[in-house]
Each structure stands twice: as C-alpha cells, then as structure tokens.
Amino acid sequence: MQSLTLTRYPTPISPPRLNLYPLRQIAASVLSAPTAGINRRDMASRHQSTSFKPLAVGRNLTGDDDDGYCTLIDFAGSGGGEGKNVGEDLVVLLYHLQHACKRIASLVASPFNSSLGKLSVNSSSGSDRDAPKPLDIVSNDIVLSSLRNSGKVAVMASEENDSPTWIKDDGPYVVVVDPLDGSRNIDASIPTGTIFGIYNRLVELDHLPVEEKAELNSLQRGSRLVASGYVLYSSATIFCVTLGSGTHAFTLDHSTGEFVLTHQNIKIPTRGQIYSVNDARYFDWPEGLRKYIDTVRQGKGQNPKKYSARYICSLVADLHRTLLYGGVAMNPRDHLRLVYEGNPLAFLVEQAGGKSSDGKRGILSIQPVKLHQRLPLFLGSLEDVAELESYGDVQQTVNPGYEV
Amino acid sequence: MDHAADAHRTDLMTITRFVLNEQSKYPESRGDFTILLSHIVLGCKFVCSAVNKAGLAKLIGLAGETNIQGEEQKKLDVLSNDVFVNALVSSGRTSVLVSEEDEEATFVEPSKRGKYCVVFDPLDGSSNIDCGVSIGTIFGIYTLDHTDEPTTADVLKPGNEMVAAGYCMYGSSCMLVLSTGTGVHGFTLDPSLGEFILTHPDIKIPNKGNIYSVNEGNAQNWDGPTTKYVEKCKFPKDGSPAKSLRYVGSMVADVHRTLLYGGIFLYPADKKSPNGKLRVLYEVFPMSFLMEQAGGQAFTGKKRALDLVPEKIHERSPIFLGSYDDVEEIKALYAEEEKKN
Numbered sequence: 001m002q003s004l005t006l007t008r009y010p011t012p013i014s015p016p017r018l019n020l021y022p023l024r025q026i027a028a029s030v031l032s033a034p035t036a037g038i039n040r041r042d043m044a045s046r047h048q049s050t051s052f053k054p055l056a057v058g059r060n061l062t063g064d065d066d067d068g069y070c071t072l073i074d075f076a077g078s079g080g081g082e083g084k085n086v087g088e089d090l091v092v093l094l095y096h097l098q099h100a101c102k103r104i105a106s107l108v109a110s111p112f113n114s115s116l117g118k119l120s121v122n123s124s125s126g127s128d129r130d131a132p133k134p135l136d137i138v139s140n141d142i143v144l145s146s147l148r149n150s151g152k153v154a155v156m157a158s159e160e161n162d163s164p165t166w167i168k169d170d171g172p173y174v175v176v177v178d179p180l181d182g183s184r185n186i187d188a189s190i191p192t193g194t195i196f197g198i199y200n201r202l203v204e205l206d207h208l209p210v211e212e213k214a215e216l217n218s219l220q221r222g223s224r225l226v227a228s229g230y231v232l233y234s235s236a237t238i239f240c241v242t243l244g245s246g247t248h249a250f251t252l253d254h255s256t257g258e259f260v261l262t263h264q265n266i267k268i269p270t271r272g273q274i275y276s277v278n279d280a281r282y283f284d285w286p287e288g289l290r291k292y293i294d295t296v297r298q299g300k301g302q303n304p305k306k307y308s309a310r311y312i313c314s315l316v317a318d319l320h321r322t323l324l325y326g327g328v329a330m331n332p333r334d335h336l337r338l339v340y341e342g343n344p345l346a347f348l349v350e351q352a353g354g355k356s357s358d359g360k361r362g363i364l365s366i367q368p369v370k371l372h373q374r375l376p377l378f379l380g381s382l383e384d385v386a387e388l389e390s391y392g393d394v395q396q397t398v399n400p401g402y403e404v
Numbered sequence: 405m406d407h408a409a410d411a412h413r414t415d416l417m418t419i420t421r422f423v424l425n426e427q428s429k430y431p432e433s434r435g436d437f438t439i440l441l442s443h444i445v446l447g448c449k450f451v452c453s454a455v456n457k458a459g460l461a462k463l464i465g466l467a468g469e470t471n472i473q474g475e476e477q478k479k480l481d482v483l484s485n486d487v488f489v490n491a492l493v494s495s496g497r498t499s500v501l502v503s504e505e506d507e508e509a510t511f512v513e514p515s516k517r518g519k520y521c522v523v524f525d526p527l528d529g530s531s532n533i534d535c536g537v538s539i540g541t542i543f544g545i546y547t548l549d550h551t552d553e554p555t556t557a558d559v560l561k562p563g564n565e566m567v568a569a570g571y572c573m574y575g576s577s578c579m580l581v582l583s584t585g586t587g588v589h590g591f592t593l594d595p596s597l598g599e600f601i602l603t604h605p606d607i608k609i610p611n612k613g614n615i616y617s618v619n620e621g622n623a624q625n626w627d628g629p630t631t632k633y634v635e636k637c638k639f640p641k642d643g644s645p646a647k648s649l650r651y652v653g654s655m656v657a658d659v660h661r662t663l664l665y666g667g668i669f670l671y672p673a674d675k676k677s678p679n680g681k682l683r684v685l686y687e688v689f690p691m692s693f694l695m696e697q698a699g700g701q702a703f704t705g706k707k708r709a710l711d712l713v714p715e716k717i718h719e720r721s722p723i724f725l726g727s728y729d730d731v732e733e734i735k736a737l738y739a740e741e742e743k744k745n
Contacts, residue, residue: 109576110592190661191537191538236457309651325535
C-alpha cells in the first residue's frame with residue numbers, strides 16, 4: 001500500500017499571480033505536508049518569491065479587482081470572506097485537511113480501488129501486515145496522517161474508530177470526522193464524501209487522563225463548532241466549508257491541484273421543491289411523517305408546488321443537492337451519528353440560512369453523551385424543515401432491521 | 405491488492421486492446437468499428453474533463469457568457485454535443501447521427517461517410533451538473549445496410565437491431581459500460597494514464613435485487629400496475645424482505661447501480677406524461693440492450709422494449725428495466741390489468 005502515501009495531484013502551490021493570504025510566517029508550517037514530485041527546497045523558495053498581498057478585508061473574493069481565482073487557502077487566510085481573523089492555526093489545519101481529501105479523491109477515482117471498496121476489515125491475503133484495507137479504512141489513515149502532520153490537532157475522533165485518537169497535547173483543535181461517508185456504494189461509482197467538524201480544544205480538561213480528555217473534547221455540542229464541512233467526491237470534487245461566517249464551496253481544479261472558490265456565501269432557498277428520504281420505508285413511518293410526505297407530494301402543503309423525490313442514499317450527495325436547490329434531506333430513524341454527521345452538517349446548513357432538526361429540536365443544541373450516538377436527522381430549507389416539524393410525530397421508531 | 409503495483413502494471417486490458425481482441429475474432433473485419441469506438445472514447449474523456457471542471461466554468465470560460473473574442477461560451481450540454489458530433493463525424497465511420505440536443509438528425513457529408521449510425525444523449529442528467537450528481541453520455545450504434553442516400557429511416561429501427569450500446573458515467577470515478585452484443589463490460593478511466601481499464605468484465609445483473617428506483621413524488625399520477633408494484637416493493641405480502649428505494653434522478657446513475665446491484669428502474673407513464681418521459685432511441689434502447697446483454701429484462705408496459713419500432717427520432721416511452729425476476733413481476737401485473745380491460 002506504499003503508494004497511498006503519495007498524491008497524484010500537483011502540490012497545491014498558488015501561482016505568483018494570485019492574491020495569497022497574508023500569513024507569510026505559516027508557509028514553513030504548510031511545507032510539512034506530505035508532497036509528491038516536488039523538491040521541498042524548491043517549494044520554499046517559490047513561496048518566498050511570491051508577493052504576499054493581504055486581501056482587502058471583507059471584499060468580494062470573486063470581484064473585478066483580480067482574476068477571480070481564489071483558492072481555499074487564500075480564502076481561509078483572508079478570514080473566510082468576512083475579513084475576520086480565523087487564525088493561522090486553522091489555515092494550516094485546513095491546508096492539511098484538503099490535502100488528505102485530494103488523496104482520497106484520487107483513490108476514489110482510481111480503477112484500482114474496486115477491490116479496496118469491497119473488502120471487509122477482517123479479510124486478509126497472506127500476512128496481516130500485507131492485508132489490503134477497505135477504502136474507508138485507508139481514507140481514515142490518510143486523514144489521521146494529515147492531521148498529525150499539521151501539528152494543530154489535539155485529538156481526532158473518527159466514525160471508523162471506537163475511541164478518539166490523542167495526537168498532540170498542545171494542539172489547539174479537536175477534529176471529528178467521517179472519512180468516507182457512503183463508502184459501501186463505492187463500487188457503483190455512487191458519490192461519497194468526507195464530513196468533518198473542528199472544535200477548539202477544551203484547555204480546562206488538560207489535567208485529565210488522556211482517554212478521558214480525548215473523549216470529552218470530542219463530545220462538544222455542535223453549537224461550539226469553529227468550522228465544519230464536507231468534501232463531495234462525485235462528477236466534480238467539491239469542498240464545502242463554513243468557518244462560522246457563511247457557507248462556501250470550492251471545486252477541485254485538477255490542472256493546478258487547488259480547491260477554487262466557485263460558490264461564495266451559499267444561501268439555501270427558504271423553500272425547495274425536493275424531498276429526500278427512503279420512501280420504501282413508508283409503512284414503518286409514524287403518522288406525522290406519512291402525512292407530511294403525502295401532503296407535499298400533492299402540492300397541498302404550505303408550498304402549493306408538488307414536491308419531487310430524490311434519494312441517492314449518500315448523505316453528502318443528498319445534502320449538497322439540498323443546499324443548492326432547497327428542500328429537505330432526512331433520515332427519520334436514529335441512524336445517523338450526531339458527532340460525525342449531524343453536528344458538522346447542521347452547522348453548515350444553518351450557516352447557509354437553513355435549519356436542522358432531529359424532528360423535535362435543533363441539532364446543535366443537543367449535548368452528545370456517546371461518541372457514536374445516533375439520531376434522526378432532518379436538514380434543509382428553513383420553511384420546509386419548520387413545516388415538517390409542525391406535523392409533530394416524524395421520528396421513526398419502528399426498525400425491523402433493514403438489509404439495504 | 406497492491407495499489408502501487410497495480411498502478412504501474414503495463415499488461416492492463418484497456419478498452420482499445422479489448423475491442424481489438426474482439427475484432428480479431430472476425431477475420432473479415434476492417435477495423436471500422438474499432439475506429440468509431442475510439443472516437444466515442446475520446447469524446448467521453450473530453451466530456452469527463454469538462455464535467456470535472458463544471459463548477460469552475462465561469463472562471464475558466466465554459467459557461468454561457470461571452471468570452472474575450474466576443475464569442476458565446478458554451479453550456480456543458482451544448483459543449484458535450486459539439487464534442488460528440490465532431491468526434492463521430494471525424495471518425496469517417498458514420499452516416500447518420502441523432503442527438504438529444506439536436507431537433508433534426510445530422511447527415512454526414514458524403515466524403516466522410518461510413519457504415520454506422522449513432523444515436524446518443526451527450527449529457528444525460530445535465531440538469532444535475534450544478535449539484536454534483538453523477539451524469540453521463542448514452543449511445544447506441546446501428547449499421548447502415550445499404551449504399552443509398554441515408555435518411556432518418558436508417559435509425560428508426562427496433563432496438564434489437566442495434567449492434568452496440570453503452571454509456572459513460574461521470575461520477576466519483578469515470579466509468580464506460582459497453583456491449584457489442586457479447587456480454588457487458590465495464591471500464592474505469594485511470595486519470596493518471598488517460599486510459600479506460602477493464603475493471604468489470606462480463607457484468608451479470610443478479611436475477612433479483614432488493615432496490616427499486618423511481619420518482620415517488622409522481623406516485624399520485626401512476627397507473628394501477630405501477631402503483632401495485634411499488635406498494636408490493638414496500639410491503640410484500642409473501643413475507644419476503646421489503647425492497648429499498650434509491651433514486652438519483654439521473655438515468656445513467658440509476659441504471660448503473662441497478663446493473664451492478666440488481667433490482668429495478670422504473671420510469672412509468674403517468675397522467676402528466678402518458679407516453680413516459682424517456683426517449684426511445686438514445687435512452688430506452690441503449691439501456692435495454694445493456695440490460696438484456698447482462699441477463700436482465702426491459703419492458704415498456706406493453707412489450708419488450710427492444711421490439712419497439714420508433715416513428716420519430718425523439719419519441720418517448722415508459723420503461724421498466726432491471727433484474728429478470730423483478731421485471732417479470734411487473735410484467736405479470738400489466739398482463740393482469742390487460743385481462744381486466
């Protein structure tokens with residue numbers, strides 16, 4: 001599996017023509033990222049020869065005063081479009097995170113992943129050391145390695161691991177992650193994604209034993225998130241993120257290896273016309289949810305238009321469509337994880353002007369008590385989610401144990 | 405599996421090598437089909453690259469605005485159409501082209517004509533580009549069986565006369581699925597090599613699946629058999645496990661999943677679209693051809709899909725396709741309905 005430590009994309013160095021973030025001193029830290037095919041000394045000299053022009057505070061990053069080409073790192077370094085100082089530590093962390101996601105995107109697109117996608121964790125060929133790992137485990141390793149290299153992360157809690165991994169005592173951030181959401185669909189080329197949330201490390205817990213402080217740091221309420229986002233691996237690779245002031249999406253430009261700002265300040269429509277749920281479970285739904293779906297399908301809800309159905313069954317893909325087109329994406333049974341999926345996506349949706357709910361209350365107000373705690377999840381347009389909640393009984397409690 | 409070693413193998417079965425191997429089985433073959441296919445493959449690679457950059461279009465000059473030369477820049481579906489028309493014409497192996505994007509058929513000028521007619525949807529599901537959903541190109545190939553001036557009659561033939569069909573899906577990976585009438589094979593684009601590699605040889609759809617794919621938002625407009633069938637999927641009376649729903653809303657993505665996992669894809673007629681919505685020549689026929697070649701079935705609600713004889717190039721039809729046993733069930737419901745009437 002040696003080649004998994006390499007990336008096929010060019011190392012993301014912005015060409016001199018671009019406006020770069022004003023944090024010149026972080027260049028050295030950024031250079032600690034794993035790179036392929038470019039000499040690090042060359043990189044350093046190229047960084048130094050670049051003119052670091054500060055971005056105008058609060059300006060439109062795709063305005064007429066430059067070529068409109070703004071990378072994720074430019075954007076974060078300039079305060080996430082709002083001119084507020086997000087801090088160099090977060091910029092470095094985001095750099096390493098996007099690097100990991102580019103490596104995952106490369107793996108997902110590769111024709112050589114078909115067996116990676118199907119293997120079970122216990123499968124082995126020959127010695128355990130050489131046993132190939134399934135793609136979600138490989139993705140987990142990639143993210144963990146990148147977060148370690150960043151030097152900015154105290155603890156990482158992953159959907160793939162039973163307990164969090166303590167990385168660095170003085171790391172300022174806590175990262176929760178689902179490294180490859182929807183990975184069981186990989187062999188049918190169905191879109192997959194990486195979901196992440198970033199919290200500040202709780203310094204008041206520093207005196208506790210490692211296991212305890214690792215867990216408590218990871219069990220923060222969603223309302224304390226500093227940043228969150230997802231990366232969609234589909235027909236294009238899209239990095240959608242909020243740094244606490246709006247939601248923004250960046251598309252991977254394979255020619256430069258950069259995530260480039262393509263959707264600034266996404267605003268989810270206050271109402272949509274699409275609902276996303278597994279309709280096959282209709283007979284297991286509570287009365288309220290059945291009533292809601294029947295009503296909007298017929299165009300008899302608060303929105304007089306008939307709603308259409310879309311259900312990819314890949315949370316990131318269904319949410320991405322909902323974010324852009326409006327409507328509501330949901331899983332009414334307690335299936336999705338609060339820490340790794342619910343909180344990061346709820347924060348992102350709310351930053352885009354949408355609403356999150358477990359059917360009764362906002363997701364971000366829920367205090368997690370277990371790392372892998374599950375809950376029903378309803379995300380989408382403000383008015384659609386509010387209307388859905390008004391039907392009262394929308395959480396599915398019947399769960400006969402589904403095969404698919 | 406050693407990913408590093410695989411990535412550096414030189415004995416990979418590329419799509420060109422695969423088609424050349426197939427060609428060698430026919431001593432009389434002159435390689436026309438291989439040349440035609442290589443042009444289709446090139447078109448797919450080009451469109452794949454453009455789709456990857458879809459969100460960057462405004463920044464790099466693809467979207468519907470005016471560029472610095474004062475020329476109108478092209479939307480992705482229009483661009484894809486131009487790519488395929490140019491690729492097919494320049495192959496020198498085609499006479500008639502029918503595209504979803506063009507109202508009329510394209511007749512190739514005499515000096516560049518060949519013995520094939522190609523029907524295609526250059527970018528199926530293109531309304532999904534913005535939201536990052538998988539989209540694709542669908543194509544079907546007929547042979548021209550005369551030397552007279554070509555006409556639309558040369559493509560208004562039943563699907564069972566197609567000699568090849570396929571689709572290229574631009575998803576998390578780029579995959580080209582092809583049948584030349586001897587099974588169905590899947591090839592995945594290796595971005596580092598720029599080659600389609602055989603990754604899914606001889607695809608066989610499971611006899612029965614546990615996924616159904618339909619837009620349930622239209623349920624109130626369905627006919628009796630479709631309504632009954634979907635209800636049966638959700639709530640089987642015989643104690644078998646309920647099916648699960650998946651509906652991307654992009655035909656290529658939904659059919660691709662059905663092909664690999666089994667189950668059924670439905671786009672029925674309804675009160676709004678009494679003739680269904682999908683186009684016979686470049687959606688229904690190619691996908692039905694692939695399904696049958698993989699051991700599945702395709703049915704229109706009245707007959708085997710490939711037995712339809714289209715009268716217009718953009719004609720529509722209802723379609724039910726997928727696993728053999730699943731399609732049998734819906735056929736039985738339509739037969740029952742017919743008895744009643």
